[in-house]
Amino acid sequence: MSRIVIIGGGPAGYEAALVAAQLDAEVTLVEETGAGGACVLSDCVPSKSFIASSTVRTAMLDATQLGVNASSITVDAQLVHDRVKMLALQQSGDICNKLVKVGVEYITGRAWLSGETSGFSHTVRVRPLDGEVYDMDADVVLLATGATPRILPTARPDGERVLSWRQVYDLEELPERLIVVGSGVTGAEFASAYQAMGVDVTLVSSRDHVLPHEDPDAARVIESVFRDRGMTVLPNARAERVTNTGEGVTAELADGRVIEASHALMTVGSIPNTADLGLDAAGVRLNDWGFIETDRVSRTNVPGIYAAGDVTGTQMLASVAAMQGRIAIWHALGEPVKPLQLKTVAANVFTDPELATVGATQDDVDTGRVPARAVMLPLEGNARAKMSGFSDGFVKVFCRPASGLVVGGVVVAPKASELILPISLAIQHHLTVEQLAQTVTIYPSLSGSLAEAARQLMQHEFE
Structure with a gap:
């Protein structure tokens, strides 16, 4: 029986574990934060739950032209945030139960490659949340540790007024005025949602329009809607420093302008979670951007070690991560498998x-x-x-x-x-x-x- 160790329990990791269990492999999954990883607990599931609340308010406000008077609509931030967190925990619990039910050994803790190999076997070092460090031998190791919000040294999130997208759900009230730094997918989604909830939003874009990597016709429509609904969009504006003043925040732009608000949300990309994984010791190669280098069947350059999901930087979507994880296990266990094909992968920006x-x-x-x-x-x-x-x-x-x-x-x-x-x-x-x-x-x-x-x-x- 093949022994498989998966490091990381997000979509890439847990979908890979389910496939491995289905194929009768002996599977251990090690995850530090909770089943589903950051995708379920702090990123995709929470943000889309948050956006769902904002979409309801937009629909009600727009109902006037349909003859429905819904002029007085308020948002209870605490209820919205509580619902977001509840749904994330429920989803995480459902995933954990599914994994355990099919026979996956689920460990809450951290794991990394020790660099020790014996033939085609690799040694994984595990530190459980409650327990001593121990070693496990694995025929196949899948690295699926995801990514984390990029932090600018001059705009460090503090959880109070300068926020990452993982910290917004801890606010007791909605921001009165919000600066969103970054106009990519995450920035546009949160800017759209907060504006729909009645927040005065300023979106700072380093490019000449929002969503610079999306279809240009589509980006123009989205930006036009933003502006028509009252959002301030600052194109070709780069935030060099964001400061918590105690009473609010100031954002200093590269052209000398200073803008003020009650809060700032930093959405300036993600960096792969490759630190402390023992990649150097194991000889796993990274690409020029610091992501784990893989081929189209999720193999790294080291035999028996695979990688999947955001840690590889391959179209950072939950659906792609899940498919990469499945492909890795199918390939590792000798099942027929088609290499990853991105041309058929649909992507969505959850603006309104x-x-x-x-x-x-x-x-x-x-x-x-x-x-x-x-x-x-x-x-x-x-x-x-x-x-x-x-x-x-x-x-x-x-x-x-x-x-x-x-x-x-x-x-x-x-x-x-x-x-x-x-x-x-x-x-x-x-x-x-x-x-x-x-x-x-x-x-x-x-x-x-x-x-x-x-x-x-x-x-x-x-x-």
Whole structure:
């Protein structure tokens, strides 16, 4: 029986453990914070639960145009934060119970590579939360330790007024005025959520627009919505220092401007959790950005040692982490496995409206990396959107010029994370725009715009 030790219990780690148990391996998972790791306890699950509350308030405020008067809506920060924490703990408990039920040995504590090997076996050193350090031999080791918020020396989160995204749920009240430093996915999501909850938000972007790594048409729509709803967006502005003044915060920008608020939220990226893992001793190689280097089946350069999830820096999404973990175990145990394919992975930005993407991007098409034609349809012409009272958003579909194969798509809409699925399915199963266009959609529905975009691309195909 193969002996597998997994270090880290986030999506990569716990999904890998479930696969290993299913394949009758002897599995030990070591996690320091709790089953589900930071994803469940402090990052993805809490933030999306928080955003869910903000989305409800936005929907109620926007209901006036539908004839529903909901002008007086307040947010109880303590109840919101308590719910966020409760859901995170419940999810963590569910994951732990599932792991134990299938026979995974779950250890709360820390683990690292000792650097000692014997043939194809590696030694893992374990320090349980309550107990002495001991060694375990493993045929396969999976490193799935995730990442942690990047900290700027001149803007260190203190948990009181200068905050990381893991500290916001400990506030007793919502900020009166909030500076969000960083306009990537995390910054945009929290800026959107806090604005929806009635907070005066200033978003500091070091680039010339928000969400600089997303589809440019989509980013423009999201930024326009932010501004229309009253958010202050500062483009080409780099925060050099953020200071807790006791009564509030000041943010000093590189161009000399100083802005003030009650709180600041730092969202300036993540760094991999590679410290104290014994990587040097084991000879595990890192890439130029400090992430563990892996191939498409999650192997490191050291036989028998795999890595998965955010610690590898490969499209830092929970869904990708989980797939990397599964692939690692399938490969390690000799099961048939397809290498990781990112072109079929959908990603979503949980702003309001949401932004979902999959496959080829506008930049791929513009630079010629992917030959494709595109059609973009604004939602303002969609009957369901009109009935629901929103017009900010669009659907965009990319297809091959000759064959009509669907190769990518973008959706900006409420629940875009659900609406992107038909495009993902088309890419995964090599469907053409003709096949997508001939699929009967419900009327009225937002998905009708996807079929309409496909019909327009099909018309171009025969021109």
